[in-house]
Amino acid sequence: MTTPPTTPAPKPTRRELLGLSTAAAGAWATFSLQSAMGADGQEPVRTAVIGTGGRGSDLIRSLTTIEGCDLVAIADNYPPHLEKAAKFAGPQAKLYSDYRRLLEEVKPAAVVVAVPLYLHYRVAGDAIAAGVDVFCEKTMCYTVDEAQKLADQVAAAKRVFQVGLQRRANPIYQQAAAMVQAGVLGQITAVKAQWHRNNNWRRPVPVAKGAADWSRLERKLNWRLYRDYSGGLMTELGSHQLDVVNWMFGDIPRKVTATGGVDYWRDGREVCDNVFCIYEYELPPLAGPRPDPNAAAASTNGTPESSLKPYTVRVTYSSLCNNAYEGAAELIMGTKGTLYLTSGKGLFYREKLADDVGWSAKKTADGGGADASVVTSGKTLKLSNSPWAHRGEPLEIDNLLGDDTRDELVSFLDHVRRGDPATICDAREGLRDTATVLTANRAIDEGTSLAVPRV
């Protein structure tokens, strides 16, 4: 495939950014995604999937619903997974146990990589070297060094590359990003994110524990739990949520302090079953409301210079495998409001501000005639004893568009078709995400605070 001259990525439209909450806007956005593909009589993108386990199967199913995609082949070196995925992929897809043979023989235009983390670099790198555009599941690589090399390789080869961080394709997160960037939350001063579950994070192994094959299959199927293959909770879960923060802040953290351990599921696993991190971002004040240069001069608290100095925003992140109370969410806290974000629902709470007294009597513009206050005897405010009463009623942000995994693939294939490397999450962003989560893992191991490499 030749790469046409780079065209700038289409900016999300205002409607998309606002995530307009009407059925019409929903249908319209889906259609525009759709009409970019296939329907215009162009050749569909010849796509292959490498790694057909849990995630690979989901991606296969989504790919088979996209008109502009021709799923030509799938590869997996574990026959039961390949067989199961073959049903989702359909009879037109060729089956391979060796992904290199797939690349050689099928010569797809694009591959979707959903193998365990430690293989991302090898498989994605081989695909790029074979001249293929790549969609690579998160986290982009097993080490920062690999991620750096892969990002460089992608840039040199001018290939289209997207990391599977699907919140970037989710209308709730797109709206949240727009709200943060427009200053609706005021100045962002803190973020609290977590992914808390209560299960052992294991997959069943199809042979009995005593069997000769057990330990090989255990490591093959439960690769997440072993450090040779996996970065544990940070790469499997944290990568999604810290990418959200990186995306909204337009930067990566400078520093991370972290701790964690195997403190509950002592079943032979090597990765932590609970992790706690504090990240420090240095942000220009622009992330909040822009200081008015005229007002700043007259301001009593703070000189113009101090208001322009970068400030630190701390982000706490935790992930647990033994209590699900808090679930998975990001809480973005600003001086004027708070966003609570999940993949299926967003909530925006306004802060109760000191000067927001909410006068019940209206004053007229000229100040004449109207009452400064109105009193009614006998009426008192009903006070609630709910501990959450101070939050008030949230503004709800809904996803009316559909499935973010399908949408991220539609977007990827559209970029492949147009030869446009500016995907919704390119290799640079993947590298930054990788550095963010892997530095926390190192900090846990070394029991110290570490600088996050400026990648």
Next chain:
Amino acid sequence: MPVVVERARPAMGSLFQLRLIGDDAEHLADCAETALDEIERVERLLSWRDVRSETARVNREAATRPVLVDFEFAQFLATIKGAEKATAGFFDAAVQSRRAIVGADELWEIEAEHRLVRFTRSGVRLDFGAVGKGYALDCAAAELRRFGVSQALLDAGTSSVLALGADEFGNPWPVGLRNPFTARPELRGTWPLELGQLRLGDLALSCSASHDAATSSGAESDLLDPATGRPVTQASAYAVVATNGIAAEVLSTALCAMGTVRAEAYTKEESNQLLRDVVAIVRLDAGDDASAAPCVTPLLLRRSGVLV
């Protein structure tokens, strides 16, 4: 003594409860979680309430153009379309739309070969609430088998059950049939709670009642008559045992919508494809007055020992 592991998770608006029998508790627990994950996956595929589901995508788009769906969903839809035909429309996945759309026959079409779904007009909404649990049970059972579990009871919250192999005593799983009409004030306390017992091994069961305990005293049925889109008026209840969950769900629903006379004739149809998957059909009779006790009436019984 075999090991018993139990797990439960809410899904599809009810509580799925699994009971697994084997010899390795840890393995059974992991298998149970995998089966529950599979049930969640099916819910995400089918639930029209979830904007991410294939059903929701079809409901949004299929009135304006043919919608390409994945292989599994295409096959599921073809099965459902076949079930609609085999029940003369008494099972109807678009029944929710019938109230507003009068007189139209086919509201949706599936071109299975090209995996394309199309609505014949606007205002159509597919809803697989009546079969979703049965399909989820089928898929979950397949997962359990994949990991070598051959004895399990999968209960989708009282109305749908799938039994794999035998129970911990080596017998077919005993499943009691509750009297769905016990809440009728005039009958309460008079008749037994349980009307009969089924014995299930590698079989699925679905029960439908047009009027259950909550709705029997005058309230409307939540089962709709495809002819009018309005709640079914005649009270009836059926238990259907079949080799798969979908067939059991489709038939128990369709029989309620048919009314008792037509339903009884239907169970005698010799060449009906859908009935081939059926092992037993049992009608649960309310016993209208004090002289006629509630009872179970077998309408079709292909295997002895299933109904005790």
